Amino acid sequence: MHRIHLATAALVASAALAHPASAQLERGTTATIQPGESCPAGMTEVRPGRCQAPEFAPPSIVDYRPESTLVAEEHLVPRAKFPAVDFHGHPGNIVNPEALAELVSAMDELNVGVMIAANNVSGESLVQAVEAIAASPWPDRVRVMTGIDFSDVGPGWAERAVAQLEADAAAGAVAIGEISKSLGLRYRKADGSRLAIDDPDLDPVWEAAGRLGLPVFIHTADPSEFFEPFDNTNERWLELALFPNRRYPQDEFPSFEQLTEERDNLFRRHPNTIFVTAHLGWHAADLGRLGRLMDELPNLYAEIGAVLYDIGRQPRGAHDFFVRYQDRLLFGKDSFQPNEYPYYWRVLETEDDHFDYYRDYHAYWKLYGIGLPDEVLRKLYFENAVRIMPGLPQTGWPDA
């Protein structure tokens, strides 16, 4: 018992060294600072230029749980206003009839009209999935994307990959993806070098996607903070401290800027192929940047999954962005957690103020509704998806 205690104490001590702001200062300690300087660790600026330590040991960021005193109107939205296509679906087993029945009943409650499985399924597994859906009582509720295997890119790879895409398209795939962040971060070529996202050896595949009318759904990099130094100024400190595999140290991985530049080159080189950048391209905290990219590239679309915390903290800017790019945005949720969808509906459909998000470690702040008009909601939820994927049910959607 004693030994465990010591080990814990040692861990705490090393964490305190790495993050000196957790040091407790003596009561009443003060300091003065010059304009542009920040207070010493453990103090806060109480008057211009004057820093002071709190009288009591401050709670850590995991223990500080302030309860909002704001009383404001609440409009909970358990069901989407219009049937939504979940472009970024990761449902579990869709081949098993019972699992499929469960999925469809969860979709009914949320008003998700079509779930697109973005699980990189190809060949025989894809055929099995498509057949199971077609034979079920819900042939129009689920669609499947095909995938691309990026291992061993080298001579002969492109011919095989294109032939597989053609077979998967004929079998009923409606898009390609999700191309994972491993493209750029981890895949190596047959010769051992890093496979760049814009490697010319991949070109025939992207061209084939355009020819076959399959949009390419691609996840590149991760939030830019994951590539930044892991210190007290990092907005995702808690998440990075919880999940070591989200840290991309500069000496081991390409930078966020390099990855996004390779991605954008890829989009530029294939103007006849539709690309859908996942998670708003990880530019949800800089929508101006994403907007400039979309202005330049008419073949670029963006999916909104897993960045609700950024959309909901800029209700006016996000509203204007969604209105301006209403023809190029797709609803997607990413991980299939039915109880999380209503947070999306509430942010997108209401003008509610200052409400909780479902994950503290992503976002220590609150969300606001961006109040999109019906015309924009319809496009975001289903019209854009139905337009760019002929393999989706083309009828049965609500009239305007």
Ligand SMILES: [Zn+2]
């Ligand atoms: Zn995904």
